[in-house]
Amino acid sequence: MNYHIDLMAMTHATTLLKHGPNAPIEERIEGNWHVYPFDGALEIDYVDQAGNATRRWVIARELKVGPGKMLLGGIDMSDDGYRGFRVDRIERLEDAETGFVVxxxxxxxxxxxAExxxxxxxxxxxxA
Structure with a gap:
C-alpha cells in the first residue's frame, strides 16, 4: 500500500473519533449477544471467509460478544459502509489515535x- 494514502486514511479516521450521533452509548443485550459501545479508529489486518487478507481502516462503534464469537462493528472507511468484523479473523490492529499495535x-x-x-x-x- 502507498504510505501517503495510508497516512491520509488514518488522519481522516482520527477526525471521526467523536462519538457519532447514531452510535450506541450504553451496553445492551440483543438476543444472545452482549453489545458494548466502542470508540476508536483502527487499522486492522483482516482475513475474510475466503481467506483473502486485507488491510482496513475502521471507525469502531461497538463490540458484540455472542455465543462462540465476537464481532467488531463499525464504519469501513473503504466504502463508508457499516461492517461487522469477526475478531478471530483480525490478525493485527493499530490504534490510530495512539499508534499502539496489537x-x-x-x-x-x-x-x-470496551470495559x-x-x-x-x-x-x-x-x-453531569
Missing amino acids: DRNILDWLMKR KQSKERRKALRR
Whole structure:
C-alpha cells in the first residue's frame, strides 16, 4: 500500500473519533449477544471467509460478544459502509489515535478497552 494514502486514511479516521450521533452509548443485550459501545479508529489486518487478507481502516462503534464469537462493528472507511468484523479473523490492529499495535490477544485487548470506555462513560454521566 502507498504510505501517503495510508497516512491520509488514518488522519481522516482520527477526525471521526467523536462519538457519532447514531452510535450506541450504553451496553445492551440483543438476543444472545452482549453489545458494548466502542470508540476508536483502527487499522486492522483482516482475513475474510475466503481467506483473502486485507488491510482496513475502521471507525469502531461497538463490540458484540455472542455465543462462540465476537464481532467488531463499525464504519469501513473503504466504502463508508457499516461492517461487522469477526475478531478471530483480525490478525493485527493499530490504534490510530495512539499508534499502539496489537498482534496477539486481540480479543482480550478489545474487551479491556470496551470495559474501560464503559467505566469512563459511567463516570462522566455521574459527574453531569
